[in-house]
Structure formats: structure tokens, C-alpha cells
Amino acid sequence: MDPLCECIRDCTDSGDVLLRRLLEAHSLEDVWRTLQDFPDRARLVKELETTVVELQRLAVSTGERGCLQSLKAQKSALASLLGTAAQGALVRSRHMDLTQMDVLSQFFFSLEVKNGQKRIIQSLRSDIGRLITDSAEVRSFAAGFYEHLFSSELRPGSVMGGRFGDVLPQVSDEDNKKLEAPLTLAELGSAVGSLKPGRAPGIDGLLADF
Known part of the structure; x- marks a missing residue:
């Protein structure tokens, strides 16, 4: 049986009309066509997302092999259901999990699905x-x-290019030395003081007022 059909069987009631229709399909194309015709597919997507979130939390806390395999199957089914946008969302949400130490959540998943669609x-x-x-x-x-x-619109040996380069103003050697010199405390203080309130000059997050 298809991994998607197995997940649908686990996520829906045994007497559900949607379950019977989906289990009759033999390929992902048939399943997708059935979902397109069925008005309640949003509920199925919601249930799959919730299952993925719970399995992700369980896998992080226990690390059981069976849980990891089930999580992989659920993600594969959800990716097949939502298409390439869901695959991008899973990757970006997993990246947020590693960088921000935050487990995959339904909120971030749904948000990244929308963001991925907007970028296309x-x-x-x-x-x-x-x-x-x-x-x-x-x-x-x-x-x-x-x-x-x-x-480049200029061609080698172009007369226009030579004339244009001759009339351009050039920075003097003295000004070049001043520009390449290290920053002074006065210049640094002036630059930080010119920032708007509540802004941080660096990536450490410390505000200019601090």
C-alpha cells in the first residue's frame, strides 16, 4: 500500500467516506485526483501536519528507530500531498530547528509553505x-x-569609453590615505550616535544606546 494511503488510514476514522475513497486508489496520482475532487482535503492536510509535529517531538525526545521511520513516512506523504512547496517548507523548518534550537511546529510549517509560494x-x-x-x-x-x-556596453577600443574616462573626477592620493586609515574613536562614536533609537550597529544585538 502507498505510504500516503497508510498515513491517511492512521489519520482518519475507519468509517470515513474519505478513507474508503482514498484506500481504493492505487497510486499517488489517483490519490491526488481524489483529494482535488473532495472538498474536505484541507482537514486531511491539517491532520497530517499535526501528526508530523507530534512525531517530530517524540523523535527528538526518545530517538526511537520506529518513531523516526514513521516520521519519515508521514513527511513523505505530506510532501506528496502538498507538492514541492511542502518539501521546501520542511527543509526550511528543519533548518530553523537546527539554528534556533526550536522543534518543528505547525505554525512555522504553515508559514514556510506560504513564504515558499510567495517566492515562486x-x-x-x-x-x-x-x-x-x-x-x-x-x-x-x-x-x-x-x-x-x-x-558591458563598452567595447575594446571604443572612443566614447576613452573620452568618458578622461573627464571623470579622481580621488587624490591624500584623500585615499584618509579613506584607508583606521577609524578613530571620534568617527566611531559619531557613526553609532547617528543611528535611530532602538537600532543595533552589529550582529550581537546590543543597541546603540547601550
Whole structure:
């Protein structure tokens, strides 16, 4: 039986109509098609998310092999259900778990799903006005656009380039020495004092007032 179907069997009541319909499917495509047609799929997603959260906490506290295997199966089922957005959310939520020492929670999971969807470019319009919706074409067009945008317009031996370079103002040697000199306490105090209230000048989180 499909891992997704097993998770659905564990997360729903035995007499549920949704359970019977899903267990009749033989592939993830059939399961997904059934979920698309069934109006209560949001509840199923909610239950799977809750199960993943509880298994994550149990795995962190006990480290049992059976719990870890069940957690892996639940995550795989949920990723198959929600698509690539859920996979990105699981990775980002796991990263937050390692960096912030906070276990995976339903709040962070749902938040990262929404953030991942917002970061995806759904479509672009080409130079001739054609709407591009294919993900591969969108990536190719965006890469070509920025490659052309940041490419040099000056050619070797260009007369215009030589004239433009001759009229540009240049920094004197004396000013260069001042710019490269170490910061003085007066300059540092002036820079920190110019910050807005409640702002920190560094990554340590200490405010400028401190």
C-alpha cells in the first residue's frame, strides 16, 4: 500500500467516506485526483501536519528507530500531498530547528509553505508581449534578462569609453590615505550616535544606546 494511503488510514476514522475513497486508489496520482475532487482535503492536510509535529517531538525526545521511520513516512506523504512547496517548507523548518534550537511546529510549517509560494515566480512577459508560464522558460528568460542587463556596453577600443574616462573626477592620493586609515574613536562614536533609537550597529544585538 502507498505510504500516503497508510498515513491517511492512521489519520482518519475507519468509517470515513474519505478513507474508503482514498484506500481504493492505487497510486499517488489517483490519490491526488481524489483529494482535488473532495472538498474536505484541507482537514486531511491539517491532520497530517499535526501528526508530523507530534512525531517530530517524540523523535527528538526518545530517538526511537520506529518513531523516526514513521516520521519519515508521514513527511513523505505530506510532501506528496502538498507538492514541492511542502518539501521546501520542511527543509526550511528543519533548518530553523537546527539554528534556533526550536522543534518543528505547525505554525512555522504553515508559514514556510506560504513564504515558499510567495517566492515562486508564476509568470513573466517577454519583450514581444508573450506571457511565459512554463517554469523552465521562466528561469531561462529571467537568467537571460539579467545577463543582458549587467553585460558591458563598452567595447575594446571604443572612443566614447576613452573620452568618458578622461573627464571623470579622481580621488587624490591624500584623500585615499584618509579613506584607508583606521577609524578613530571620534568617527566611531559619531557613526553609532547617528543611528535611530532602538537600532543595533552589529550582529550581537546590543543597541546603540547601550
